[in-house]
Each structure stands twice: as C-alpha cells, then as structure tokens.
Amino acid sequence: MTTIAPETTQAAPVIRLTDAEKHYGSVIALQGVSLEVSAGEVTCVLGDNGAGKSTLIKIISGLHQHDAGTYEVNGERVKFSSPREALDRGIATVYQDLAVVPLMPVWRNFFLGNEVYKGIGAVSRMDIKFMRKTAKRELLDMGIDLRNVDQSIGTLSGGERQCVAISRAIYFGAKVIILDEPTAALGVKQSGVVLRYVVQARERGLAVIFITHNPHHAYPVGDRFLLLNRGRAIGYYRKDEITREELTALMAGGSELEELHHELERTGGAAAEAAHVLEEEVQELGISRQASGGA
Amino acid sequence: MSQTLDVRAAPPEVRVTRRSAFARLFTRPEFGALLGAIVIFLVFYSVAEPFRYADSQATVLYLSSTYGIPAVAVALLMIGGEFDLSAGVAVTSSALVASMFSYQLTANMWVGVAVSLAVALAIGCINGILVVTTGIPSFLVTLGTFFMLRGLNLAMTKQITGNVATNDVSNIAGFDSARKVFASQFSVGGVSIRVTLLWWIGFIVLGTWVLLRTHVGNWIFAAGGSAPSARAVGVPVKRVKIGLFMTVSFLAWFTGMHTLFAFNTVQSGLGVGNEFIYIVAAVVGGCLLTGGYGSVIGAAIGAWIFGMVNQGIVLAGWNPDWFYFFLGALLLGAILLNTWVRKRAEAMR
Numbered sequence: 001m002t003t004i005a006p007e008t009t010q011a012a013p014v015i016r017l018t019d020a021e022k023h024y025g026s027v028i029a030l031q032g033v034s035l036e037v038s039a040g041e042v043t044c045v046l047g048d049n050g051a052g053k054s055t056l057i058k059i060i061s062g063l064h065q066h067d068a069g070t071y072e073v074n075g076e077r078v079k080f081s082s083p084r085e086a087l088d089r090g091i092a093t094v095y096q097d098l099a100v101v102p103l104m105p106v107w108r109n110f111f112l113g114n115e116v117y118k119g120i121g122a123v124s125r126m127d128i129k130f131m132r133k134t135a136k137r138e139l140l141d142m143g144i145d146l147r148n149v150d151q152s153i154g155t156l157s158g159g160e161r162q163c164v165a166i167s168r169a170i171y172f173g174a175k176v177i178i179l180d181e182p183t184a185a186l187g188v189k190q191s192g193v194v195l196r197y198v199v200q201a202r203e204r205g206l207a208v209i210f211i212t213h214n215p216h217h218a219y220p221v222g223d224r225f226l227l228l229n230r231g232r233a234i235g236y237y238r239k240d241e242i243t244r245e246e247l248t249a250l251m252a253g254g255s256e257l258e259e260l261h262h263e264l265e266r267t268g269g270a271a272a273e274a275a276h277v278l279e280e281e282v283q284e285l286g287i288s289r290q291a292s293g294g295a
Numbered sequence: 296m297s298q299t300l301d302v303r304a305a306p307p308e309v310r311v312t313r314r315s316a317f318a319r320l321f322t323r324p325e326f327g328a329l330l331g332a333i334v335i336f337l338v339f340y341s342v343a344e345p346f347r348y349a350d351s352q353a354t355v356l357y358l359s360s361t362y363g364i365p366a367v368a369v370a371l372l373m374i375g376g377e378f379d380l381s382a383g384v385a386v387t388s389s390a391l392v393a394s395m396f397s398y399q400l401t402a403n404m405w406v407g408v409a410v411s412l413a414v415a416l417a418i419g420c421i422n423g424i425l426v427v428t429t430g431i432p433s434f435l436v437t438l439g440t441f442f443m444l445r446g447l448n449l450a451m452t453k454q455i456t457g458n459v460a461t462n463d464v465s466n467i468a469g470f471d472s473a474r475k476v477f478a479s480q481f482s483v484g485g486v487s488i489r490v491t492l493l494w495w496i497g498f499i500v501l502g503t504w505v506l507l508r509t510h511v512g513n514w515i516f517a518a519g520g521s522a523p524s525a526r527a528v529g530v531p532v533k534r535v536k537i538g539l540f541m542t543v544s545f546l547a548w549f550t551g552m553h554t555l556f557a558f559n560t561v562q563s564g565l566g567v568g569n570e571f572i573y574i575v576a577a578v579v580g581g582c583l584l585t586g587g588y589g590s591v592i593g594a595a596i597g598a599w600i601f602g603m604v605n606q607g608i609v610l611a612g613w614n615p616d617w618f619y620f621f622l623g624a625l626l627l628g629a630i631l632l633n634t635w636v637r638k639r640a641e642a643m644r
Contacts, residue, residue, distance in 0.1 A: 099527035101520035103587040104513075112517050113528035115510035125508040 012075030013038040014176055014207040015060060015091070021068035022055050029055040030231045032069075035209075037176065037224070042198060042208040044218035046251055047228035053211050056228070057178050060209065061093040062086030090175030094165045096184060102154030106146060107135040109153045110168050134171070142167045142197050159190030163197045176207040183217050195221050215247045227251065324581030325593030327632050331579070332596050335603050335625060343611035349486045351610055357488075359602030360495035362572050363595050364550050367495075367502045368543040369570075370577035370594035374506070375539045376519030376586030377426060377433040381418070381441040382547050383569030388444050389415045389551030390561040391452055394461040397469075404469030412548050418444070419544025423537030445567060452563035465559045477549070478556035491553055495595070498546065502591035515539065520587025572601060575626055600625070 013036040022030040030052045037043040047053045058064040059071065062080030071078055073089050080086045083093070100109045111131045118127040136149045144163055146156075153161060162182050169177050179198065183191035191214075198221045201208050212218050218225060225242060227235040227250050235242075235250055320326060339346045346352075365382050372379055389411045397407030422440055426433045449459065456462060464470055479490045506512035517525035518535045526532050555561055578584060579600060580593025604622050609615055 095527070099524040101517045101524050101587065103520045103583075104516050108513055108516065112513060112525065113530050115513055117510075125504075126510060126513070128508070 012072065014074060015209070016072040016075075017056075017060070017066075017069065018072075019069035020056070020059060020066045020071065022052075022059060022064065023067050028231055030059075030066075033226070033228065033231075033233045034069075034236065035224075035226050037207040037209055039175070039207050040202055040205045041223045042202050042210055042221050043224040043226065044210045044212060044222035045226045045228065046212060046215060046218055046247075048213055048251075050230070051228040052231040053213075053228055054180070055231070057093065057180055057209070057211055060086070061091060061178055090173055091178065092169035092172070092174035092176070093178040093180065094162070094169055094182065095180045096182070100153050100161055100165060103152050105150045106139075106153050106156070106164060107132045107149040110135040110138070110149075110164065110171075114172055138167050138171050139164065142200055157190055157193075158186050159193035162186070162190075162194045166197055166201060170201060170204065170206060174206065176209065177201060178209045178211070180211050181213070182210070183212060183214065191217055213251070215244065215251045219244045219247055324588060324590045325596055326581070327635070328580045328593050328596040328600070331625075331628065331632050332600050332603070335600055335607070339603060339607035339611060343607055345610040346607055349484075351606065353486050353488055355602045355606045356492050356599070357602075358605055359595075359599045360489065360491040361550060361553065362569070362576060362601055363495050363598030364491065364498055364553075365543065365546045365569075366573045366576040366580075366594045366598045367498045367591055368539070368546040369573040370580060370582050370589055370591050371502060371506065371515060372539040372543050373574070373577045373582045373584070374519050374586060374589040375515045375536055376522065377536055377539065378437060378574065379422060379540060379543045380434065380437040380570045381422065381444055382437075382543050382573055383566040383571070384441055384444040384448060385415060385418055385544055385547040385566075386551040386554065386569065387448050387561065387563065387566035388418070389548040390555040390565075391448055391461060391551075391563060393552065394464050394555050394561050395452070395455050397467050398462050398464055399455060401467070404464065404467050404473045406469075407464075408473060408552060411551065412545075415544045415548035415551070416541050419541035419547075420537060422544070423540030426540070427533040427536050441570065448563045448566075459563050461561045461563075463559045464555070470556070473552070474556040476556075477552040494549070499591055499595045506591055511535070511538075516587055518586075572598075576601060579626055579630060 016034075016036040018034050020030060020033045020035075021028070033052070033056060035043060035045070035056070045053050045056060055064065059066045062083045062085050065079055065081070073091070078089075086093075101112065104112070107128075108131075111134075116127045116131055116134075117124055118130070119125055132149050136146060139146055139149075142163055144160055144167075153164065156164065166177060166179070166182075182194050182198075186194065195217060198208055198210055202221070210218065210222065223239055225235070225237045225239070225247060226233060227247075237247075365386065369379060369382060392414045393404075393407040393411035395407075396402065396410045397404050400406075418440065422433070422437055425431070425436045425440075429436070452459060452461060475490075477490070480487050481490070482488070506515060514525065514530045514532075514535045517528075517530050518532045522532045554565070576597030577589065577594040579597035580590060580595065582589025582593065601622070604625055605618065608618050608621055613621075
C-alpha cells in the first residue's frame, strides 16, 4: 500500500546521499545532509531561499561535486563531473526555466536534441510523423490532451510546459527526475496540474526528487521529506512520521497556508489518496474546475 | 499506469485534430510576405505594361536571385538569432580575392575561386567565433568586420592593381568554365534565363529542407529561440551559430563569383548597403528580428518583392529617383502586413 520501502529491503535506493557536504570557498553551503529516494517514490526537499536546496540538486544532477560524504546511485558510489554523466545514469533535472524554446512547436521541443530520423543517405530526414505522434501520445499519457502538437510551446500554460519537460525527461529514459521548484512560479490551479504529474511519474515507477518551499505542495505527493535550513538538515521524515501541520510548522513562512483548514490527516502515499488530498486542497482554495489543456 | 488518478486532466473530450488548409497556410511565417508580393505584382502588372512581358519577369527574377541567394543564408542566420552586416561587402571581397589571385599569379581561374572560398569561409568563421566566444551582439561584431572588409577591399585592390577595380580576367584559363557555372544564361521559349535563378531555387530548396526536415534546422530554431534552453538539452549552440555565419559567407562567396564572372572585373567599392537588403528580405519574409522564427521561402519572397519594386518602378515609367522611397514604403507596408497576419495567426492557433 504505502510505497515507502522498509529500511531492511534488499534493493538499494536509486539515489542515496549520506552526510553530503559542500563548500564554496569558506562558505559551507551544505553540511551533513542525507537523502534517499527509491523507484516509485517522491522525496521532497523543503527549505527557504538559501537553505541549500539548489546546492543539493546541483550535486545530484552532476553540476557540482560534493566535498565530503557519499553519493550512491543504485548502491554504487559515484562522483559526477558533468550533468551528462548524471543523465547517462538516467538522472534528469527539470529546471525552473524548463529548457523549452517558446516559439517552437511542442513536438519539436519534445525531441530537441534527440531528433528521430528515418531513411538513409541523401533522403535521410527527421521522422516528423513519428515525433508528432509520439509527443502527442506521451503527453496524453501524462494527462495533457493537446489539440495540436504543432502549436508553439509558448502558447501552453506554465503548468503544461512544466509537464512537457517532465514527460520529455521520462520518455528519454530518466529513472530519476529532479524537479527544481516546479510550482514556484505557478498559480494554485497550475500547481495542481504539475503536482498531478509528479504523482503520475511516481506511478510509473520513477524516483522523484521534488524541490519546493511550499509544504502544501510537498505533503500530498511526498513519501519522504527533507527539511533544510542554512545548509543543514533540520528534519528528515517519512510520511507516516509527520503530519501536514507539523511539516508546515517546521517550514518558515508557511503561516498563510495554516489558515487553510485540512481535514485530511490520513497517512500513506497511494496516488489516489494523494490526488484526493490535492483535489480537496484545490477545492478549498476555491477552484472548482481542473485545469484544462490547450490555449 | 496501474492506478489512474480520478482527477485526470479533463474527461477526454473531442478536440479538433485537423486544422483547415487555410488555417495552416495562414499560420505559416511566409504568408504575409506572399500576400504582399501578390499585391505588388498586381499593382505593377496593372500600371506598367512592359512589366507584363516575360523578358521583364526574367529580369526581375535575375535581380531577385542575386539578392535572394545570400538572403537564404541571412534568413537562416536570423532564425538562429544573429545578424551579419558584413555579408554585403563580403560578396565583393570574395570576388576581389578570386580575381586578383588568379590574375596576379596567373593561376587557373578555379584556383582563385577555391582560394576565395577559403577566405570567405574564414571570414564567416571569424565572425562566428567572435560572436559566440565574446558574447558581444553580432550586430556590433559584424559592423566591425563590415568596416574592416570595406577598408580592405579598397586598400588591397589599390595596392595590388593600382586601381579601384580589378583587371579583366576573361583571358585567364578556366574563366569560361567558371562563367558557365556562375554566370551563364540559357533560353527557355525565347526568354533568356540566368543560371543564378536555378542556383537560387536550389539553395531555397536545400535551405528549407535543412531547416524543416533535419535536426540541424531544429537546432537553428532552438539556438535563436532560446540559446540557454537549447544548450540545456544538448544542442551545440556555438557550433550551430558558427556554421550559420559560415553559411552566410559561403553564399556571399557564391554571389561574389557570379558578380566576377558576369562582369569580368570587380569594383572594390561594390556591395556596401546590400547587407540591409538581405536582412530586409528575410524580415519581410517573416523572420523575427529577435530570432527563433522565420522561413527561407519567406526570405525568397522578400527578395522577389525587392526585385519587382526595383524593376517595376522603371518599367512603370516612374521617376527612378523615388526608388528608395517606394522601396522603403513598400517594405514597411509588407512588414506591417506581416505583423498583422502573424498576430491574427497566433490568435487562430
């Protein structure tokens, strides 16, 4: 029922970070931080600005290297020297700016840098039909029903663009996706859309690391919660060890959200329940209609 | 998926999957230019009787091709997010290098042609490397190389030939075969057609193919639309841009070869100002000044508009002193139309 693997399980987590430390000159950006995420699990990293969230994802995604501690991928100790190495291991990062080109059609964005060809020699050309169909199908699998994958991606909403980036990472073989504040720039309704895809990704058996400063976004979808403050872990909980209220209370700046009353205190990470929580949350915020695709 | 969420996006509703043929035409970047070109064609067709002759149309197309060939590459470069202000004088530089090399060293014409190609590609490469490594806007970098080439063209020509023009190369070995390739003409139904028209069509087809049917085209759109995003998904943006600058200098070289073999001598001061005509052709043809959007066919239509106006004014018997005024007004009109069409097209999507 719950997707959290017991500590005694034989399979190593996809990603395990133990006592990771990172210095920038004399500044300690991260100290003694541990984190793990297994397939089919969402680990949320919460913290205010400057808490060390981005340093943490930079280590995991191969942009920076940790100075102390260990980083294991599938039980194997690694030290990545470039994001390419992390990508080769199936660790994909969806950054806030999403790496999409607004003026380009959805399908071209989807396959950008991974174009599919057909034919040989002089008549070899991109298999546009295949790429269109695939992009449409993959997005539909994620629940985005696009009228037309030829529309420029700039015409999609922020949440939908986020989802295109996520489904692209999944399609190209990501086993782990790191989502860098995917809901930060979005309204409540759009955030709901993105959170649904986080759950979708988990349902597909991916390991998800979800960076956010919003406990309200983290709690419904998360299986584990790592709280950071000033480069240190101030808490690391499994979902059954913490309530939404406690999580919110631990987070600085969560007071506005405390005003919202939540009846749901059930534990467990089943997707339907998470979605239920989400739905209620969305309803509570006064949004009756779910976000719909298209422009 | 094992469990489906009960809050899926929306119940699967019937969506329109096929857009009408008109809507698809309407949303193409070159649609506005095509509309403008048709209007201009009809105007001259009705007011200028000589404009209706096939010979006049051949002349229009010849003129269009000499501007349209570099405009193919300039459009690609602009879609890739950059400018090249040195393209106009680079045409002259190429012609000067080929001409003077073969003449001074009494080498076969084709050797001069090859040396000139190497020089041209080097110029494009330098432009590109300067832009991508320094991060200085290409407008400024190529403005610099524009003036440098302009100065070099004059100074080197005077230094070597003692004149502002090069010597006649028509007696040099290889001239005839080179002329066949770059500047011959043939007759179709009594109408004399210049070979540049065929080359132009070839370059348009090739450019369009690359842009729309290969990953390189995808990368060009991405490099111009959002270079950081393109880089993040593994597109070698710098290589793409350097390649585009070299494509511009390649087609500038080609145009230079045409100039040389059509006239046998080259005036060192030629070409200044033509870079703007290439850019205007691309912009009229639907290329966004900011990059990431546009079409090669559009730039070709832009060049055709230029050719029609240039010849049409003369054929209509209007005072040619007004040429640039009419040209400017028409181009402005075409751009406005284009912008309007694009906005409507966006709304229709």
